[in-house]
Amino acid sequence: MKWRWLALAPVLAVLAGVPWLGDAVLIQFGINALLIATLAQSWNILGGFTGYVSFGNSAFYGLGAYGTAIAMAQWHQPFWLGLALGAVLAVVVAAVLGGPILRLRGPYFAIVTLGISAALSALFANLDIAGKNIGLILPLTRDDAMFYELSLGLLAAATVAVAWIARSRFGIALIAIRENEDAAAAVGVDATRYKLAALILAAVFTALAGGIHAYWITFIDPAGSFDTTLDVRMVIMTMFGGPGTVFGPVIGAFVLSAIYEVLANGISTAAALFFGLVILLAVIFLPKGLIDLGGGFRALGWRYFLANIERHRL
């Protein structure tokens, strides 16, 4: 197992070397792709492992952005303190909301999470310290290479966390909850505590990504920070790559980011249409995600896709 991890070192080295290519557009694409991959990976901790589909993680992203912006723009504190403030805000909100909302199951949980970001957006639009509707301007730092490496480091940390989860007692408890929550409780799994821990962990990484993004773009407002389209992207990218796996969300995020980038250079409406088509086909033919394609195709050949269609009998 340890040797397989070593195989990742060159991949990480190549990714870390991208800023030295000096292509500004590529670096900017990289920062966006790395941050959205971090969001997908964070979403995976709760959504992929426990099966609790959240459409509210953008709330943690927004809290991370506002924590960083308030600390830096209003209180003139260093960036790292802002990141910490954003993470603390996200943990507090996750801990307070998690208790009641994680009692809901299936579609009820998903529907409730839809409202969280909108509520926080309205709240921050009325806070003086958050710049009300107008938002906040952060100090300008023109160092995209630094933002790139920070984003890469955060994604690596989130992925290491998920790799640990996948092999731990904690992780198998999360999977048991996904497979059958009542049976998990009967076996002795404290489902409430584990779900809450998963949500809080997801909130921390999501908030850190929001903080890095806020400092990078130097301007934040309520609509852009508590952006529910982000929630849809996290879910789609994780589902596309492979929910409940270590690398699926990262691969899903990179592939879809790249496809979107290529298509967006053409006609934008056609891009959106094609993007939708890719997702539709993926859901039908690859319900376990892109990461399952290699092994599944080797085992079953073309019948792999037919077998997947049959899995939709529910």
Added chain:
Amino acid sequence: MSETAPLFEARGLTKRFQGLVALSEVSFRLERGAIMGLIGPNGAGKSTLVSLIGGALAPDAGEIRFEGARIDHLPPFRRAHLGIGRTYQLTKPFPGLSVLDNVTLGALFGAGGGERDRAKAREQAREWLDFVGLAPQAAQHADHLGGPDRKRLEFAKVLAMRPKLLLLDEVMAGLTPAETDSAVALIRRIRDRGMTVLVIEHVVSAIRRLSDRLLVLNHGQLIAEGEPAAVLRDPRVVEAYLGRRRA
């Protein structure tokens, strides 16, 4: 926690569902190391009783004691930690996981909070799969198992929890006579390992061979308790099962 207290005791357990009384004033004790049978016709309240003991339902009145301490306010996972393990009438495996992983989950949690180390838990799980005769299917997905094997899996999973009290809810329903015989033998071997067993069955034939004592539920009330042979001769029990004889 006194040594003189029975392993398990129910006192005046009552459960209603929107006015319908599912259980009424049910009281009984389980002594350590016993196999107690619980029988009754359909709708007698057997599964409701199991759910009350396991914690999936809360009683409307009465108390439940385990090793002398009250447990009726505890959630299911806490009762599992204390040493109560249950199977389900309709088996509830973790469908997407392998048979081995299903049983490993029992070992990782269960009584006392379970084994912390995943590798050790897997070893224990293999032993329990061997014990129930499901070792060859260890790598299969749980939802690919057939009916009797699903019951074996349910056994292995709950045994891996190392419970002191085992609640078996209709584990023999739907088995062939040969499969029933092996289930009876299995439950005896479980008791020989020091576990106390409450066997809930609709079918009487297997349970009369297996149980040290029998409880009979009818319309939510305990109508008989005692030696299997004597209980099954009790006119009230006969009437509950066969209906009132017409003269």
